[in-house]
Amino acid sequence: MTKLLDLCELIVDCEHKTAPKSSDGYPSIRTPNVGRGRLILDGVNRVDEDTYIKWTRRATPAENDLIIAREAPVGNVAIVRKGQKVCLGQRTVLVRPDPNKVDPEFLCYFLLGDYAQNSFLSAATGATVPHLNMSDIRGLSIPALPDRKKQRWIATTLAAYDDLIENNTRRIEILEEMARRLYEEWFVQYHFPGHEGVEFKESELGLIPEGWEVVALEKAVEINPKTKVERDGEKVFVPMGALSESGMVISGWEIKSGNSGAKFQNGDTLVARISPCLENGKTGFVDFLPANQPTACGSTEFIVLRSRSLCPEMVYCLSRSDRFREVAMKSMSGATGRQRVRVESLVGYPIAQPENELVAKYHAFAQPCFKEIRVLANKNANLRQQRDLLLPKLISGEIDVSDIPMPT
Known part of the structure; x- marks a missing residue:
């Protein structure tokens, strides 16, 4: 057995205060933004340049660093991907694996496995909201790990599931954005097909097309x-x-x-x-x-x-x-x-x-987008289920990674 700290270059805590929000700027990672393997930047709080500098004085999150949620939910772990410039929000911990000792992506999935998660949950304290102490994170016992080649294979296999989920999620976002932009263009800005030849009339909402x-x-x-x-x-x-x-x-x-x-x-x-x-x-x-x-x-x-x-x-x-x-x-x-x-x-x-004909035209465009979004959402649910079933068995060695086909 070894300790998590022995496999890492550093393990540091976040600032113990709330970062002031900004309308744009750098993502501030709070516990809801720490997913299972990947950061969730949907709806993330953001901070300006000055706050970012202050909140990264202890360490600046870099590619292949891990971020652990200390509470709500306890023990969620995500890896920082290339190009993600973020800072730690409250109740998070930055873990920088030593790449000479352990594959960072493998360590991320190991910490999401049953052994580490059970250790985190049993160590969590607090009457109202269970949370992890820094000493419990640094002192997490790590059993003998597979060799680096097998670590990479396991990480690559599990990451393939997360990559597909990420791609499907991006497609969902694009499809919804298309439907919402067309709605805005046709029914808010009134730039619908043939609007150039339509007369407009005064109303309590301002100018609206004749016939509406x-x-x-x-x-x-x-x-x-x-x-x-x-x-x-x-x-x-x-x-x-x-x-x-x-x-x-x-x-x-x-x-x-x-x-x-x-x-x-x-x-x-x-x-x-x-x-x-x-x-x-x-x-x-x-x-x-x-x-x-x-x-x-x-x-x-x-x-x-x-x-x-x-x-x-x-x-x-x-x-x-x-x-x-x-x-x-x-x-x-x-x-x-x-x-x-x-x-x-x-x-x-x-x-x-609007007139019924235009409503029907919009429906003919948007309905297939919405249906495809549900298909992709169902695929993601299946991929997550498969990944979560595989993860503990691969980490424990119960299943040999060479026997697992890549997801498609």
Whole structure:
């Protein structure tokens, strides 16, 4: 046995205070940004140049460094990739493996394996939020490791899964960006096909195309529609944590009995109505319910939106628009930190209702994008499951890496 510190050039703690945020600049890695193997930069806090310099005085994270979450969740580990210029946020630890002693990528996956994770969890202390002490991280016992050649093979095999997941995630982002940009261009800027020959008229929203009309949101979108979900038996339940802050994909739903909470079906949009989830952008598109279970439940803190005269994809893009979110946030009331959107404030929210032909054209473009996003999200779920099944068996030597085909 050896200690983790013996395999590393340094292991340093983060600054024990909150870094001031900036609208742009360098990513500040907090525990939610430490994924299983890769950094999650979606929705990451950022810091300016001066803060970055101060927050990297102890050590500047570099390629092949590891970042460990000390809590929430305890023991998550990610590797810093080439070109990622980041600094440590609160409750994180920087680990710099000595490449002459251990393959950095292999060490990352080793620390995600059952042996290291069980050691981290058993060492974690704290009555309310379990956390790791620096002495427990530095003193983590490391058993005899395979030779460097086998380390590289294992790391390469597992990294192939993460690379595919990363590529699929990027494709998802591009597809959603295409749909949202076209929505913005056609229905906000009014640069739809043939707009050059269309007359515009005055309205309470300013100039809108002839043939369009300003309507209350409730006329175009059903808000919290009545949806029947059987009380008996187990069914899909979507918690708040299953919604993304920046994308449509809903993942991590649960299976529960009962039918309490918000109720919805495929094609609905879920919007967080509580602070700070709304401000953070938690929104999702329901597209994963099987034919034998067409309705489901979720958090009581969801607003459910269903298309009436638009199309489902337009409703989702509308819910992501700056103007809609601004109105929702301004309507919030309640105690500080637990404010909620007043749904009645959205009922009369004015929107420009396009002609049916243009709605159909947008639907014909956006629907295939949304369907492909769900296909890619399902592929990622399968890849993660395969990787997580392989990881402990490869690390422990139960499976010989030469017997494992690369994922495709």
